[in-house]
Amino acid sequence: MATEIYAKYKKIFAKKSGILRASTAIEQGVPKHILYEMVKAGQLVREAQGIYRLSESDPLGSPDLVQISLRVPRAVICLISALYFHDLTTQIPHQVYFALPRDVKTPKIEYPPIRVFHLSQEAYQAGIVEEVVDGVKVKIYNREKTVADCFKFREKIGMDIALEALKDYLRQPRPKVSLLMEYAKVNRVEKIMRPYLEALL
Numbered sequence: 435m436a437t438e439i440y441a442k443y444k445k446i447f448a449k450k451s452g453i454l455r456a457s458t459a460i461e462q463g464v465p466k467h468i469l470y471e472m473v474k475a476g477q478l479v480r481e482a483q484g485i486y487r488l489s490e491s492d493p494l495g496s497p498d499l500v501q502i503s504l505r506v507p508r509a510v511i512c513l514i515s516a517l518y519f520h521d522l523t524t525q526i527p528h529q530v531y532f533a534l535p536r537d538v539k540t541p542k543i544e545y546p547p548i549r550v551f552h553l554s555q556e557a558y559q560a561g562i563v564e565e566v567v568d569g570v571k572v573k574i575y576n577r578e579k580t581v582a583d584c585f586k587f588r589e590k591i592g593m594d595i596a597l598e599a600l601k602d603y604l605r606q607p608r609p610k611v612s613l614l615m616e617y618a619k620v621n622r623v624e625k626i627m628r629p630y631l632e633a634l635l
Contacts, residue, residue, distance in 0.1 A: 440477050443468055444488060447478075451569020452491030455504045456484045482545065494568045498530045498546040503572040506541050508534055510562055511574040512551060512583055513591055519565070520577045522602045525595060533558055533575075533583075551587065560620045577603055578610060582617035585627050597630060604634055611635070 443464045447454055460466055469486060472478040478486045481494065482501045494500050499519075502509050509532040516531070517523035529547040534540070535558045540550045561579025564571045575583060581603050584596035603609055611631065618624040 440468075440472055440475065443472065444477065447486070447488045447491075452488040453481065453494070453500065453504070453568070453570060454486060456486060459486065492568075496567050499572050500568050500570045501546060502530045502532060502543075502548065503567075503570055505543065506532070506534075508538055509573065510534075510558065511572060512580065513549075513587060514595065516575050516580040517584070517595070517599050519574060520580060521606075522577065522580065522599045523595060524598070557586075557620055561617055577606070578614040579617045581614060582621045582623060582627070585618065585623040586621040588626075600627070600630060601634060 443459075446459065446462045446464055450458075454462070456466070456469060459469060469478065473480055473486070476489055479489050481487050481497065482505075485501055485504055487494070499511060499515070502511070511519065511531065512533045513531040514523065514525050514527040515529075518525065518527050529549040531549045531551070533551045533553050535555060536552045538552070540552075541548075561576045561582075562573050563576045565574055566572070581596075581599050584591060584599045588596045603614070614631070615624060615627070618627045
């Protein structure tokens with residue numbers, strides 16, 4: 435009987451690729467106590483605080499990015515996390531790097547480890563793309579904005595990472611140098627990037 439009751443709630447999860455924030459599930463009509471019951475019954479897996487996944491759905495390939503995107507709707511994945519996503523670095527991110535507008539407070543998140551960068555409205559909005567990761571829409575900066583951001587924050591992440599990203603970007607198919615320089619202007623690093631770019635082209 436319980437399985438039949440859960441079936442209608444499982445459909446709500448299934449429509450969202452099998453994963454939802456608790457608050458969203460409740461808004462969609464899943465009672466809070468049912469969430470806990472479904473976890474006990476093995477129908478749901480608690481992925482992280484306030485995030486539940488259908489146990490029959492595939493385990494997440496990028497759980498950290500998915501969790502941050504669900505828990506912090508205005509987060510835009512940036513810098514080393516974005517480089518890794520775009521295949522522009524040999525670095526493995528040990529934190530989730532994401533950007534927020536300056537007027538948004540850093541959220542309190544115990545896990546996964548996070549590193550937050552607060553940007554001006556113009557820099558925050560420039561170059562956002564939405565990628566579907568494990569069935570969840572994740573906001574992330576495009577390749578060009580990510581490379582420009584690495585030069586902007588070179589003192590925080592290391593100039594070697596910024597240069598590696600630029601070299602890897604130019605090796606990838608169809609680099610858009612004019613777009614790259616547009617984001618360099620937004621980040622006020624055009625003069626810093628140009629000599630490196632000219633040396634590599």
